[in-house]
Amino acid sequence: ETGVTQSPTHLIKTRGQQVTLRCSSQSGHNTVSWYQQALGQGPQFIFQYYREEENGRGNFPPRFSGLQFPNYSSELNVNALELDDSALYLCASSLIPSRQPGELFFGEGSRLTVL
Amino acid sequence: AQSVTQLGSHVSVSEGALVLLRCNYSSSVPPYLFWYVQYPNQGLQLLLKYTTGATLVKGINGFEAEFKKSETSFHLTKPSAHMSDAAEYFCASGRGGYQKVTFGTGTKLQVIP
Numbered sequence: 001e002t003g004v005t006q007s008p009t010h011l012i013k014t015r016g017q018q019v020t021l022r023c024s025s026q027s028g029h030n031t032v033s034w035y036q037q038a039l040g041q042g043p044q045f046i047f048q049y050y051r052e053e054e055n056g057r058g059n060f061p062p063r064f065s066g067l068q069f070p071n072y073s074s075e076l077n078v079n080a081l082e083l084d085d086s087a088l089y090l091c092a093s094s095l096i097p098s099r100q101p102g103e104l105f106f107g108e109g110s111r112l113t114v115l
Numbered sequence: 116a117q118s119v120t121q122l123g124s125h126v127s128v129s130e131g132a133l134v135l136l137r138c139n140y141s142s143s144v145p146p147y148l149f150w151y152v153q154y155p156n157q158g159l160q161l162l163l164k165y166t167t168g169a170t171l172v173k174g175i176n177g178f179e180a181e182f183k184k185s186e187t188s189f190h191l192t193k194p195s196a197h198m199s200d201a202a203e204y205f206c207a208s209g210r211g212g213y214q215k216v217t218f219g220t221g222t223k224l225q226v227i228p
Contacts, residue, residue, distance in 0.1 A: 105161075
């Protein structure tokens with residue numbers, strides 16, 4: 001069983017730039033959620049993708065956008081980067097419908113630093 | 116809206132001592148509740164979950180948690196701490212279907228030899 005993989009693991013950008021983060025979901029999972037974890041904080045829900053469509057969104061501006069592909073992999077795009085976007089971005093896959101509601105399987109994250 | 120509150124951002128225990136990490140949830144309808152663990156520079160791993168049924172749930176690595184509706188609590192315990200338990204622990208709540216999970220702010224557990 002292949003776990004959730006994310007790339008890149010670390011990256012540095014400057015304010016105003018754009019970034020794309022990638023996630024491959026766990027085998028058999030059809031749903032991908034993205035979370036932002038600022039230093040010393042709990043993960044904050046950005047959005048979720050199911051059947052290639054956004055299936056819920058947290059309190060993040062439109063410059064945070066995403067995609068899900070037919071193979072259930074996903075991308076998180078952030079435009080016009082701000083210093084406060086520096087964080088660990090976590091991807092989590094799950095299955096809808098599921099016998100294990102709310103159980104998420106996380107990747108190790110992509111650490112973004114904005115200078 | 117559902118939310119969880121973790122009491123204590125840092126907890127220190129001696130090796131072999133009881134571990135107690137506190138979590139209270141806020142919801143008019145009991146949600147699904149979870150404890151996740153995060154080791155340094157890693158993603159989150161599910162320790163245990165409460166959905167329905169038995170209120171005392173057992174998880175991996177000897178951890179357990181008890182759902183108490185009257186106290187709106189879901190505290191995490193382990194009878195005897197091990198050095199390898201040093202990590203950050205997150206309480207979380209969620210619902211089925213939509214599968215959005217809301218996390219608390221985390222508690223860092225330090226285990227002292």
